[in-house]
Amino acid sequence: MLRYLPFLLILALWIYAFIDCLNTPENQVRGLPKIAWVFIILLFGEVLIGPVAWLVAGRPRREHAGGGAPWPGGARGPAQKWVAPDDNPEFLRSLKDENKKDEALLKDWEADLRRREEELRRKENGSSDGEGNNPPAKG
Template identity: 70%
Template sequence: MLRYLPFLLVLALWIYAFVDCLNTPEDEVRHLPKVAWVFIVLLFGEVLVGPLAWLIAGKVRRPAGPAQTWVAPDDNPDFLRSLKKDEPDTE
């Protein structure tokens, strides 16, 4: 079973690169038209040249945006204001 592992890893990378190439919008594809990248990934997938070329040079990579910070409820002024609205008047 272990002897099939390299083949399965190559196949998984091939499929991932192909699906990623198909799902990428045309304006995010670099250097070649999208159709050319699809053919490159398909034709050179067995030797990993096509999928690696797509992942390295074919798609525009964007840095991750700023992480959203979590604020505890007792530090969140909006949450505290909403609690004051829900309190009944005890006068």
């Protein structure tokens, strides 16, 4: 089993580098165009040159603590600390707004239901008094 371990490690590194290269946005790739990196990883994967070259020279640099991760398009936004949803005032405000919309929709549905029930009661009362369009029953 140990004799297969180097092969499996090389294969794992090759697959990781290939998928990482494919998932990296084109504007964040360093050195060469993305398609060139894909070919380098595929052609030189068995000897570890391609995947190692991608990880060292082609992969976008990750920012460490306090720097913030790159935003889409390569632009960097303001450094923001992650906030839990129940501590985020914007999220709580959006929940309140959504709740108000739901309450308004529920009131509209209830009013529509009351209106339909009244119409049904009027029709039932009208047909039981003989005013309905139903022909008299033969008996």
